[in-house]
Amino acid sequence: MSGAQRNLDRKIVVIGAGASGVACATKLLELGFQNVLVVEAEDRLGGRIHTIPFADNVIDLGAQWCHGERDNIVYELTRKQEEELLESTGPVYENYQCVRSNGEVVADQVASRLKTIVGDSLVTRQLELRHCSGSLGSYLTNKFYDTLRRPENSDIDAEVAREFFDNYQKFENSVEASDTLEQVSGRGYLDYWECEGDILLNWKDKGFVELLRLLMRSRELKAEHGVLKERLLLSTRVQKINWNRNDGRVELQLSNGDSCIADHVVVTVSLGVLKEQHWRMFDPPLPVEKQRAIDGLAFGTVNKIFVEFPVAFWPEDWTGFTLLWREEDLDDIRGTSRAWLEDVFGFYRVSYQPRILAGWIINTNGRHMETLPLDEVQAGCMYLFRRFLQWTIPEPKQFQTSAWYTNENFRGSYSYRSMETETLGTGARELAYPLTVVATTPEREKEPEDELWQQSRCDRPIVQFAGEASSEHYYSTVHGAVEAGWREARRLAQFYGLSGSRSGTKSQL
DSSP: OOHHHHHHTOOEEEEOOBHHHHHHHHHHHHTTOOOEEEEOSSSSSBTTOOEEEETTEEEESSOOOBOOSTTOHHHHHHHTSSSOOOEEOOGGGTSOEEEETTSOBOOHHHHHHHHHHHHHHHHHHHHHGGGOOSBHHHHHHHHHHHHHTSGGGTTSOHHHHHHHHHHHHHHHHHHHTOSOGGGBBHHHHTTOOOOSSOSOEEOTTTOTHHHHHHHHTHHHHTSTTGGGTTSEEOSOOEEEEEOOOTTSOEEEEETTSOEEEESEEEEOOOHHHHHHHHHHHEESOOOHHHHHHHHHSEEEOEEEEEEEOSSOOSOTTOOEEEEEOOHHHHTTTTTSTTGGGGGEEEEEEETTEEEEEEEEEEHHHHHHHTTSOHHHHHHHHHHHHHHHOOSOOOOOSEEEEOOOSSSTTTSSSEEEOBHHHHHHTOOHHHHHSOEEEEOOSOOOSOOOOOHHHHHTSSEEEEEEEOSGGGOSSSTTSHHHHHHHHHHHHHHHHHHTTOOSOOOSOOOOO
């Protein structure tokens, strides 16, 4: 057997069948590796991509939009298809009404000016945050109130402005997945690179699961799991990763009682899972630098609430509303079983779902909501609708929430850069760096001059890390997750001196 063929037979196990795991496994197959297995704890593919049938077609409980066009791998994948898979969501998250807790709708002119004040801060952040030593929260607060004090804004009611800004901070927390903006590093915020173009591209009536189908070539091959058919092990958790064996390979202990020996393992589980389980998952324990990255990078929870009504009770041009709580009205719910409702910050229209409003909730209250009976959550949301809106609100026809924190296979939604990240001086690079062993035999056909090759010039990567949190500049996104999966597949190809795309391979499992 030739050296090239022997390398292609190396057994590679990918842990996690989310966007990053599926991207890694399918790229490995494209590069010619034959012996690839994906192990997934859930009974489904997708991870934090979770499209389900609901109402008139589907909803996304997790990832919902393709964020941007230029330098966005997800967008580029869709452009290779004959069918237009993405379209703009439009101004839904700009043209919303601001409604106070006494039912008063903030005048469009005032709401527009308040939206402009916070919108203008987006333009200056890239310059000003470079010199910020504090949190994103302190920066935004100072920026908002400094602008509000200008003479041209003196006619804006101070209480309405405060209520608006409180709500806006909740929205920003949903973007970051933070509990408070005081947790978010001002300088670290700039680590994220926003792709140019429309940042709210939706998947029409197909849902984000369509991306997985593209990666797996499901439609082309007329098979649900496409190229991953017979390479998937669902409903199976990896309980232990023994990565320091004398033979230089990795042993995985699985929840079904089996064990698996691999030449390489790619870990794509969420940062939330690593935070909770790394100390018992890896044997021996991870190096200190890796533990510091896991501890220092932040991971939070954002949840959605989908309410289907029998009919749309709102005007045709109405896109949704945000909830502005008057301080005296908060006393009605604080200290009661409905206190969690304070962190539901808005309900919005959903593309291709004419009778649905989708709510968003953050913070500890978002995690608490996951523990409540569904009928209690529904009753709470109906309380909000009837308190804030002046229309007659019918009883909902169907109700669905996400639950990312209480699921032990996720423990949250996505990552961000916190003040702790900055204090510990760590980041995605440290999380992404592989665990290696010394390569004692010539396992490569050639020595490509490549950055990844230089990083592992004398070492063989045996445990690698992918997932959105390991993306230096596209963390918290699906395109960051896909890019990270491809990065690790290419790391192995470059280690073995493989290049190009190979086809016609068969599974050796």
